[in-house]
Amino acid sequence: MNNSVDVVIIGAGVIGLATGRELARKGVDTLILDGEPVFGSWTSSRNSEVIHAGLYYESQSLKARTCVRGRDLLYAFCNARGVPHRQCGKLVVAVNDAQVQELEQLSRLAHANGADSRLIDIQELRRLEPAVRAAGALFSPNTGIIDSHAYMQALLGEAETYGARLVCRTQVTRIRQSGQGWNVSIAGETEPVVHASWVINSAGLFAQNVSRTVEGMSEQHIPRLRLAKGSYCTYAGRTPFGRLIYPLPEHGGLGVHLTFDMGGQARFGPDVKWVDSIDYSIDLADPSRFTEAVRRWWPEVNADHMSPGYAGVRPKLSGPGESAVDFKIATPAQHGVARFVALYGVESPGLTASMAIAEIVAKEVGDAS
């Protein structure tokens, strides 16, 4: 084998691409491998495409810190690179007085996290979004929407400009220690195809599986994966909203909310269904439960306009009834395996946080090299 690089990144979702760009910018010779024919084929193409402001996450958690930092980096990157996006703002609505108190708690958390937001009363809500019926709302001006595919394309373009390479249709099967680094094997080849000083595992829903192929990795350092499917409905015709509209968050997700893509197509979702395996079939023969959820704050919603959209699966580290668990960036100090970093549980707000996560990973590689 005469192929040798500084870093192999496994996975060309938004996290692997952002990390590849960050490393390449720092002059690190980086190779990104992905098993699919094109980058971003899994979770990075199956989400709400919302730039989150950072309202919801436990203070000082990685989710809170990387969301706020990542949001700022993301807006700056989109503006500099012409990535289609819109800082449209969002409203989290309370449908009764008890929920107004929950909104107040959420507002305190948002401020602690550094996410601008303010509580608004019914009069202001009517002025901003006349079609919404609610007892109050939290207005988040920093929330936005993004064309996630254009973002990934721009990340890849910049990574390649700095010398990184992406090879698709390359399923990593084994990672074995060799000298000061790793020999990486792929499906269809008997011998390792590349030697890397560092390996970054950003395989999303498959990160746990990939870590199990790493020589010297103990199972006790691989967190258990739990899967929560989220389905979306698309909405035919116009909706009267200028901002994203969210209910209060529910266990496992942010509640069935209204978002739209850059083309203006409205969609509602995602719901939360705990599943045992990854399955993207849309189980929405009867979308009435979506209509009911939306009718609580938009009485005029028309059930006939709802149709099955798409689904994504959240790679979670906690299950039903358990408290939410933070992103996990597992470094050599934690798992004891030198020159290997694994990213687990990168569910929402991973798209928003991608460049901030990339900074942390690149610093780990840079500090130790």
Ligand SMILES: Cc1cc2nc3c(=O)[nH]c(=O)nc-3n(C[C@H](O)[C@H](O)[C@H](O)COP(=O)(O)OP(=O)(O)OC[C@H]3O[C@@H](n4cnc5c(N)ncnc54)[C@H](O)[C@@H]3O)c2cc1C
């Ligand atoms: C329903 C839903 C809604 C969401 N909404 C939002 C949102 O609005 N805003 C937000 O900020 N975040 C959101 N997220 C989170 C966001 O989508 C994810 O955090 C992000 O896409 C994760 O990217 P990733 O690169 O870690 O994973 P992925 O995109 O899954 O990429 C992993 C890659 O690894 C590759 N791979 C796996 N195994 C191997 C192997 N052995 N060899 C080679 N390649 C391999 C796969 O092919 C894949 O391309 C949402 C997530 C879900 C599920």
